[in-house]
Amino acid sequence: MRGKTVLVTGSTAGIGRETARRLALLGAEVILVGRHPERARAAAAEISREAGEVTALTADLSDLAGLRRLADQVTERYDRLDVLVNNAGGMNAERRLTRDGVEATFAVNVLAPYALTCLLLPTLRAAGAARVVNLTGGMPGGTIDPGNLQGEKKYLGWRFAHYNHAKTALMAMSHRFASQLEEGGVTVNVAYPGHAYTPGNQATPMRAFPYLYRPAAPLIRLLGPLLLSNMTKASRSSVHLASSPEMEGVTGAYVDAKARRAAWPSGALDEGGQQAVWSECERLSGLTPG
Ligand SMILES: NC(=O)c1ccc[n+]([C@@H]2O[C@H](COP(=O)([O-])OP(=O)(O)OC[C@H]3O[C@@H](n4cnc5c(N)ncnc54)[C@H](OP(=O)(O)O)[C@@H]3O)[C@@H](O)[C@H]2O)c1
Incomplete structure (x- = not known):
């Protein structure tokens, strides 16, 4: 990974921090992103002691203005971005809206990866052959309900129902993104990390x-x-998609916790579901990959 620049969101803790650490140890120039400046700086300092200089940036990914500021900082400082790992994610017990009025689980797990990828696309394209890695989780694969993407009709926070729905939506969006970018030198793949003993x-x-x-x-x-799983195991699939020579030029792939190619769940491949998620992301962010 020497000479490559990598950005990992949600890298102050858990799977994201370990992904950032391992990619830095492989020689990549790593940009770590966290919500709180102190936590981001502390995580970057810790990784730097072991793996060389790591840059810490701060952004609230549930906020579209925050995503834009983050993308601006990256494009001002870097000519190219080789890998974007959209790792930040999680769930909320209660339905809550972000500053933009978007349901928070959908905002962080689906809208943020979509918007950040759109905003950083010129910088990713400048790398020649860049990779986007999105992290799914829970039990994705049920049917996508276009009328309940933000839990408008029914919100089952704990019991993982809304989280599972959001991660299926993320996979649908990622699959569509991969086919949209097929000719552009930017690949989009999805990693499943397995269940890990993280702070989340x-x-x-x-x-x-x-x-x-x-x-x-x-x-x-x-x-x-x-x-x-420990962090080494849980970061295996994202590190593989971000760095393995085997994945060079491969797009639209889904890998399991052991970093093996896996079949996409049918819910994520459904045309109607994909279209609904894609339109919602376009509508809420005002962004398109074009
Ligand atoms: N742990 C598991 O068993 C498991 C299983 C399957 C999938 N996953 C997926 O793997 C990914 C990482 O999970 P994890 O368990 O390692 O997470 P975690 O321990 O909860 O850490 C989450 C990271 O995301 C950041 N984050 C959360 N919301 C954010 C926001 N609005 N803006 C900016 N940063 C934000 C947190 O930063 P702060 O420092 O600011 O809090 C933290 O660095 C997630 O996408 C999760 O859904 C996890």
């Missing part, structure tokens, strides 16, 4: 557990480090 997972509240499991929840929590 550790913060899962009791009501996220189905009733039957709640009595065992403290034990499940205690056993978390044994039951869930």
